[in-house]
Amino acid sequence: MDFLMRLLVIGVLLAIVFSLGSALFHLVRSRGHSQKMVRALTFRIGLSLALFILLMIAWLAGLLTPHATPPVSGP
Numbered sequence: 001m002d003f004l005m006r007l008l009v010i011g012v013l014l015a016i017v018f019s020l021g022s023a024l025f026h027l028v029r030s031r032g033h034s035q036k037m038v039r040a041l042t043f044r045i046g047l048s049l050a051l052f053i054l055l056m057i058a059w060l061a062g063l064l065t066p067h068a069t070p071p072v073s074g075p
Contacts, residue, residue: 002063005058005063005064008054009051009054009055012047012050012051012054013051015047016044016047016048016051019040019041019043019044019047020040020041020044022036022040023037023040023041023044026040
């Protein structure tokens with residue numbers, strides 16, 4: 001289950017980056033007056049919210065567990 005969750009999170013992150021790249025392409029191509037750019041940015045925001053909600057649900061369900069960093073010993 002841990003591998004599947006990591007794969008899902010990585011897949012959504014890649015989709016977010018792809019959507020951002022698509023918006024950049026449409027921004028440069030049409031000089032900022034493109035409906036496709038707006039659609040790509042809206043899709044990216046939706047994916048980001050969905051990923052956040054997915055991570056919160058997985059944490060509450062116990063599929064993800066936060067871990068503390070080891071303390072750093074001072075000089």
